[in-house]
Amino acid sequence: MRAIHHIALICSDYDRSRAFYRDILGLPVIREVWRAERESWKCDLDAGNAQIELFSFPAPPPRPSRPEALGLRHLAFLVDDLDAEVARLAAADVACEPIRIDEYTGQRFTFFADPDGLPLELYESAPAA
Template sequence: MRLQRIHHVAVICSNYAVSKRFYTDILGLAVIREVYRAERGSYKLDLALPDGTQIELFSFPDPPRRPNGPEAQGLRHLAFAVDDLDATVRDLEAKGVAVEPIRIDPHTDRRYTFFKDPDDLPLELYEV
């Protein structure tokens, strides 16, 4: 077996319109396709990052909330690589997104920070 890369990450949102706007208008991800699945009362929105990695955004009627903060079992956070952390933070803040203070990874000496999507999913910006 030889895994090549991550193809996609699936995210379930509580408010489809709000999350769709956040991931497309705020984060600038490109829409690949949008499907309404009537049998599930659910939207599925496929979004693309420039390298081809995808995020699948799902809506479901009354999904349960995340049990607690980022230390809950399961996906801890989703990290995006950026070339210029300062410029990306400024852009997010200009769009009304709260961003935590920038930190330094003590093992890699790389700068990073966190912000949250509309459902409080922790998102990381990691400067490469």
Template sequence: MPLLTAFHHVAIIASDYARSKAFYTEVLGLSVIAETCRAERDSWKLDLALPGGGQIELFTFPGAPPRATRPEAQGLRHLCFAVADLDAAVAELEAKGVPVEPVRVDRGTGARFTFFADPDGLPLELYET
């Protein structure tokens, strides 16, 4: 039996809870599983459902430092979301005011992909499947 059975969640620390909540729910269309105010920590936690399983945990923490650099810093490089129609997804993001990089082609698979960023500059990828 394999040690790992599935992807469960990724955690993101946001600088502005309301702005990031709006981005992930209104721009990307993720649904809220639970929202918790952790008053003793002056912090919020938002659990978001990813299509097909898995979750994003969106946190705020007072005084959290910004990300050191864009994706080449050690640690998590980017989050990637599968889409059926990359052109439609890009058009929807751009219509909502989200800048999207030019579409590229994966040399290994021939699949098309692109990058954009969340409100804190976290690199996000769309990969056409």
């Protein structure tokens, strides 16, 4: 295995999630298709070294995500300036938790949620030496 290719997310409100990931987080759309046989939209977003796939389905069941439910814990995005990203999200009415320090790396990070409550993280890259 060389890298993560994509992370797939099923959305309760496709248009709202697409706007969140595209407009608020700033991930460019690679392609978007309607899959009539599945009654499902699929949107591939460019997340740097990987893609995020957003899906819609007619009635997806809810998945427990907190506290510490089994499965994917969160999705983390690497950022250069954590304070600037937190301010940008706040301007779009996206609340972030207080900034914390990773006890092992000394790097700063925070959590926020997507429109379906999926926990997302911003992790600040290490300063250049």
